[in-house]
Amino acid sequence: AQSVAQPEDQVNVAEGNPLTVKCTYSVSGNPYLFWYVQYPNRGLQFLLKYITGDNLVKGSYGFEAEFNKSQTSFHLKKPSALVSDSALYFCAVRPRSYNTDKLIFGTGTRLQVFP
């Protein structure tokens, strides 16, 4: 079965420190990969996506993600965390082999940035 794993329910980091939110996937082929962020009582906001090419993808608000094909991972990173980055982060994949554009989401990781 196609699936996405976010192994950490919560990540805690001090403001100014680098952060990493992990994502691995089990999807056949070379899927498209996405990161979204959800703030309380808000919808999902698109951060970045990987289609092809450079393994390091840069996105909104200073976030970037590193694609690793051999490890089937797509970890979200930021060099210096802000308190305002505290939110729920979702990794999602869209298998290229599907005749549909549905996104398969991970369970989400809550990021808490402490001042």
Add this chain to the structure above:
Amino acid sequence: DSGVTQTPKHLITATGQRVTLRCSPRSGDLSVYWYQQSLDQGLQFLIQYYNGEERAKGNILERFSAQQFPDLHSELNLSSLELGDSALYFCASSTAGTGADTQYFGPGTRLTVL
């Protein structure tokens, strides 16, 4: 603001009732998706429409149905509601519905079934 609008923001109703959730996609987007977010199931794809036609179905119950109208807005109809249908329902839209397209999400409709 993603440009995707959803109404209503909140909906409280009783078991056995029927409700309709509405979504207006971003200007120019032809594809609309519906997702359900619940504590136990996470974010689940329900259904996708492209330019008025159903393109794909996910884990959508038979009690649920959707349509996309000629002006491209979409409605999700939920009937014979059960307590377990309480969730946040998101609509998303994308330009052409191809794999690399980014899906932009609306703010969601929070449904509470009492």
